Amino acid sequence: LAKTTQPISMDSYEGQEVNITCSHNNIATNDYITWYQQFPSQGPRFIIQGYKTKVTNEVASLFIPADRKSSTLSLPRVSLSDTAVYYCLVGGPSGAGSYQLTFGKGTKLSVIP
Amino acid sequence: GAVVSQHPSRVICKSGTSVKIECRSLDFQATTMFWYRQFPKQSLMLMATSNEGSKATYEQGVEKDKFLINHASLTLSTLTVTSAHPEDSSFYICSAVSGQGALNTEAFFGQGTRLTVV
Numbered sequence: 001l002a003k004t005t006q007p008i009s010m011d012s013y014e015g016q017e018v019n020i021t022c023s024h025n026n027i028a029t030n031d032y033i034t035w036y037q038q039f040p041s042q043g044p045r046f047i048i049q050g051y052k053t054k055v056t057n058e059v060a061s062l063f064i065p066a067d068r069k070s071s072t073l074s075l076p077r078v079s080l081s082d083t084a085v086y087y088c089l090v091g092g093p094s095g096a097g098s099y100q101l102t103f104g105k106g107t108k109l110s111v112i113p
Numbered sequence: 114g115a116v117v118s119q120h121p122s123r124v125i126c127k128s129g130t131s132v133k134i135e136c137r138s139l140d141f142q143a144t145t146m147f148w149y150r151q152f153p154k155q156s157l158m159l160m161a162t163s164n165e166g167s168k169a170t171y172e173q174g175v176e177k178d179k180f181l182i183n184h185a186s187l188t189l190s191t192l193t194v195t196s197a198h199p200e201d202s203s204f205y206i207c208s209a210v211s212g213q214g215a216l217n218t219e220a221f222f223g224q225g226t227r228l229t230v231v
Contacts, residue, residue: 034220041204043117043206043224043225089220103156
C-alpha cells in the first residue's frame with residue numbers, strides 16, 4: 001500500500017486559501033488520490049479525487065504533478081466551518097475485485113477568525 | 114453522493130456483553146466494505162476488509178474472534194464486538210466501495226458508532 005505523509009497540523013485565517021500537500025512516493029499505477037474531511041465524532045466526508053494534473057469541484061481543487069508522488073489539496077477562502085482533519089488517501093483495486101484504502105495521520109486544519 | 118448508514122450512532126454496554134453494529138449502503142451495491150476504529154485524536158485504523166460472500170480479511174493485531182464481521186449481502190455488513198471490555202471503547206466507522214473494478218472507485222463512510230463499555 002502506498003504510504004502517505006502530510007503535515008500534522010496547519011493554521012489559517014478566515015478568507016485565506018489553504019494548501020495541504022501530501023507525499024505518496026510509492027503510489028501505484030492503478031492508485032487514485034482521494035481527500036476526505038472529518039469533523040469530530042463523524043465519519044469522513046469525500047472532498048475530491050484525482051489521478052493526475054488538476055481536478056476542481058465546487059469545494060476544492062486538487063493538484064497532482066506528472067510524477068504523481070505528491071498532491072496538493074487547495075481550499076479557497078476558508079471559513080471557520082472548514083476546521084477539521086483532512087486525510088489524503090491513495091488506493092485502488094488490488095486484484096480479485098478487492099480495493100485497498102488506508103488512512104494516514106491526517107492534517108488538522110484550524111481556521112482562526 | 115451515495116449514502117452509507119451506520120447504526121447505532123451511539124451505544125453503551127456492560128463489560129462482557131456483545132454489541133452489533135450495522136453498516137448499510139442505501140442506494141448502491143457495495144462490493145467491498147471496510148471497518149475502522151478511531152481512538153480520540155488519532156487517525157482511523159483499518160480493522161478489516163470484507164467482500165460480499167467471503168470471509169473478512171483482518172489487519173494484523175485485530176482479533177477475528179473478538180470482532181466478528183459478516184458481509185452477507187451487497188448492502189449490509191455487520192461488526193459484532195464480542196465480550197466487550199472497556200478498552201474496546203472507541204469510535205467505529207464503516208465504509209463501502211462501489212464500482213467493482215473501477216479505478217476511480219470512491220469510498221463512502223458511515224456516520225460512525227461511539228461504543229462505550231462500562
